[in-house]
Amino acid sequence: MTAEMGEKDHSDVRWNPDLRQWYCAKCGLTSDHVAEQDAVAAMAAFDCTLHGTNVVKLGEKERLLRAHYLTKQKKQNE
């Protein structure tokens, strides 16, 4: 009975310090709300289901691009 109840609930929401956004480790959904409760509320509008590997790939690509950008910024400041 309770097995299906948790499907909509993003129960593994974590903070990504690199992108400065909240994301659900279960389905890959992200939110750019700063406050965790706002992010969870925004995510609640979507089902916690895997949307395919595109989400994960995009996140990884973004992370690498941002890391590259930050490195560049640091060099300019030196």
Ligand SMILES: [Zn+2]
């Ligand atoms: Zn989720």
